[in-house]
Amino acid sequence: MTDIAAARQSLRDRNLAPEAPQSTSSLPIPASIQRRDKRFPPMPRPLVTTVRKGNRSGLMESFLAEYGLATDEGVALMSLAEALLRVPDAETIDALIHDKVGGSNWSSHFGASDNKLVNFSSRALSLTADVLGDPEIGPKNALHRAIARSGEPVIRTAVGRAMRLLGSQFVFGRTIDEAIVNAKKPESIGYRYSYDMLGEAARTGADAVRYFDAYMSAILSLAPHCTAASVRDNPGISVKLSALHPRYEFAQRSRVMTELVEATRQLALAAKAANMGFNIDAEEADRLDLSLDIIAEVLATPELAGWDGFGVVVRAYGKRVLPLIDWLDATATALGRRIMVRPVKGAYWDAEIKRAQIMGLPDYPVYTRKASTDISYIAAAKKLFTKASIYPQFASHNAHTAAAVLHLAAEAGRGPDSYEFQRLHGMGERLHEVLRTSAGTRTRIYAPVGAHKDLLAYLVRRLLENGANGSFVYQIADEDIPASTVAEDPLGKVPAPGDTIPNPAIPAPLAIFAPAATPRAST
Numbered sequence: 200m201t202d203i204a205a206a207r208q209s210l211r212d213r214n215l216a217p218e219a220p221q222s223t224s225s226l227p228i229p230a231s232i233q234r235r236d237k238r239f240p241p242m243p244r245p246l247v248t249t250v251r252k253g254n255r256s257g258l259m260e261s262f263l264a265e266y267g268l269a270t271d272e273g274v275a276l277m278s279l280a281e282a283l284l285r286v287p288d289a290e291t292i293d294a295l296i297h298d299k300v301g302g303s304n305w306s307s308h309f310g311a312s313d314n315k316l317v318n319f320s321s322r323a324l325s326l327t328a329d330v331l332g333d334p335e336i337g338p339k340n341a342l343h344r345a346i347a348r349s350g351e352p353v354i355r356t357a358v359g360r361a362m363r364l365l366g367s368q369f370v371f372g373r374t375i376d377e378a379i380v381n382a383k384k385p386e387s388i389g390y391r392y393s394y395d396m397l398g399e400a401a402r403t404g405a406d407a408v409r410y411f412d413a414y415m416s417a418i419l420s421l422a423p424h425c426t427a428a429s430v431r432d433n434p435g436i437s438v439k440l441s442a443l444h445p446r447y448e449f450a451q452r453s454r455v456m457t458e459l460v461e462a463t464r465q466l467a468l469a470a471k472a473a474n475m476g477f478n479i480d481a482e483e484a485d486r487l488d489l490s491l492d493i494i495a496e497v498l499a500t501p502e503l504a505g506w507d508g509f510g511v512v513v514r515a516y517g518k519r520v521l522p523l524i525d526w527l528d529a530t531a532t533a534l535g536r537r538i539m540v541r542p543v544k545g546a547y548w549d550a551e552i553k554r555a556q557i558m559g560l561p562d563y564p565v566y567t568r569k570a571s572t573d574i575s576y577i578a579a580a581k582k583l584f585t586k587a588s589i590y591p592q593f594a595s596h597n598a599h600t601a602a603a604v605l606h607l608a609a610e611a612g613r614g615p616d617s618y619e620f621q622r623l624h625g626m627g628e629r630l631h632e633v634l635r636t637s638a639g640t641r642t643r644i645y646a647p648v649g650a651h652k653d654l655l656a657y658l659v660r661r662l663l664e665n666g667a668n669g670s671f672v673y674q675i676a677d678e679d680i681p682a683s684t685v686a687e688d689p690l691g692k693v694p695a696p697g698d699t700i701p702n703p704a705i706p707a708p709l710a711i712f713a714p715a716a717t718p719r720a721s722t
Contacts (some may be wrong), residue, residue: 203533206526210519211488215562218518218571218701243602245688249637250598250629251678261317265308272308272324279658280362281551292355300358303326327354336447365531369625370657371646375417378648379424382434389635390644393435393476394421397657398650400441407462410442412467417648422473430508430618431590431641435476440490449489460496467497471506478510478541484517484564486549495530498538499692501630507590510539515576516548524582531588541592541621542579544572546660556708567702573689575604584611584618590644591618596627599686605638615639617686623647693696 250577266273279299288290305325310318341577355586375394382392396417417436425433441447444459463479470477479494481487489679500507511527513520524540531538551565568571579601583591584607601620608618618643622631633644647657675687706713 203526203529205520206529207491209252209522210491210526213519213522214484214564215560216518217562220564239370239568243599244682246598246602246630246633247682247686249633251682259455263344265317265321267507272305274304277659279358281656282358283362289352289355292359296327296354296358300324303328323357327358334617369623369647371644372622374652375420377647378562378646379420382584382646390642391432391619392644392646392651393437393478395437395480395645395647397647398439398442399413399656400439400447401443401445403445404556407442409555410439411462411466414438414443417464418473418475420519421475422469425473427474430474430476430506433473433475434480435472435508435510435643437478437480437645438463439480439482439492441482441486446484447489449485453488454493456496460493463493463497464500466673467500467509468506471503474506474507474508476510476539478512478539481512481514481543481545483547483554485518485554487517487519487523491526494527498530499534504535507537508539509536510541510592512541512543513579514545514565515542515579516544516551516572518564518566520575520579521582524579524586528586528588537588537590539590539592540583541594542576542583544576544597548572552705554713558708560708562707563705567705568693568700570689571596571700572601574693576600577607577689580604581607585614585688593618594623594645596622596630598630599688601630601634602686605634606642615641619643621645649683667721 265293266276274515279295282290284601286295305321305328308317308321309325310321332422362560371392371394374452375396378392378394382390386392394417396410396413398410398413401410414436421434421436427433428433440459440463443462443591444455447455450454467477482490494511497503513523513527517523521541527538527540548565552567555563566575574596579605580591580600581594583589593600595601597603604618604620608615615638620634621626621643621644624644634640635642639700649657674680701707
């Protein structure tokens with residue numbers, strides 16, 4: 200058994216460690232995968248082919264295939280969604296719409312998608328751009344200018360509603376009761392749900408009370424639907440610690456360890472009473488150490504004994520994911536608990552890069568190559584299968600990652616009842632349906648719940664996370680990309696030992712203003 204204190208110290212030591220020693224040379228990748236023997240590498244390709252042969256892509260996949268971040272129009276839409284609800288006055292909104300809609304070639308996208316809603320959106324955007332005219336030269340004549348001026352209030356309202364409609368496609372319900380109704384049909388064929396009450400961090404005490412009440416209300420609403428004997432067969436809920444306290448920061452540790460611990464404990468006790476899952480979401484890297492103090496304190500609550508529903512989300516793009524799993528296992532074992540751990544590749548990677556640059560840190564707390572994150576995820580999966588106190592919940596939309604998990608489970612002698620897959624609502628439907636029906640695995644759907652004001656921030660995170668042309672979600676929908684490329688082994692994408700592992704396009708925080716790029720050391 201791993202020593203709790205040793206795991207915690209290892210976790211702290213690796214926060215800003217150089218990236219190279221934690222990539223292919225030292226991550227405990229299974230030997231069968233490193234050898235590229237005949238059992239593992241061919242597996243993801245037929246999985247990609249099977250997914251593509253199925254039903255049409257979901258809306259998110261279709262949307263990203265047409266409007267990914269590699270297109271000017273995709274970037275324009277993401278910028279519009281990100282800024283629209285934060286603009287306070289009509290004049291600035293009109294200028295924003297002129298800038299983001301009026302100058303793009305929307306007509307080239309019409310009819311290019313197999314999704315009718317995407318095509319309809321392309322036509323509507325094209326007509327809007329035509330009315331607005333080219334922002335460089337303005338509408339073509341006086342009549343056109345008059346139409347544009349008179350049409351601006353209509354366009355302003357229509358664009359706002361269209362962006363909310365787009366965001367709503369990726370939110371499972373406006374309220375928890377609506378989401379519960381929407382879940383009935385998928386649950387009837389075996390899917391389970393983990394609900395996330397949308398919202399950002401609490402900025403005031405009133406915010407924290409409102410979020411606490413929303414979580415508690417959701418737990419109480421879900422409780423009558425937790426009818427299975429096992430937590431893993433019941434719905435669950437995900438909780439953000441930052442939503443429960445306005446000063447969730449190390450400088451306020453004394454307050455946090457009293458007030459936030461108590462709020463989290465009350466929610467956990469309510470979840471235990473309902474026999475449902477209760478996951479603590481992962482947040483900023485600089486809050487991880489404090490979050491572990493909170494988790495340890497709540498988990499030690501005597502009244503939580505005998506409940507297997509306490510869970511923690513861990514980010515595979517963080518350099519500390521492996522010692523973090525060791526710490527969670529050691530803590531749970533010492534307390535006689537069995538917990539859930541959900542590894543994710545995750546949103547907010549860009550925020551971690553930016554924060555490290557602003558603070559001038561010696562290095563980043565996250566990997567700077569996507570392939571390194573994929574490798575880290577596989578290493579985390581292997582470690583999770585060795586921990587008797589942990590029920591793994593693998594959140595991924597990537598066929599290679601899914602194939603790796605299936606392979607590792609077989610090597611570890613773990614049956615499909617000993618772990619589960621997870622996906623986001625609106626994404627990865629076909630992949631997880633194939634996993635459920637062909638491999639017999641469990642799938643839980645992460646279902647965001649929230650009102651219109653919370654939709655666009657969530658949509659922007661999904662676009663940033665999956666809109667790049669290297670994203671699996673983007674690539675799976677583009678059949679011009681060969682299955683072998685979509686399912687490419689991440690080990691082949693990382694430089695060989697001795698080469699520079701960090702991404703050369705992302706200089707170290709202290710080097711971003713250097714006259715010439717200063718390569719980071721690979722050792």
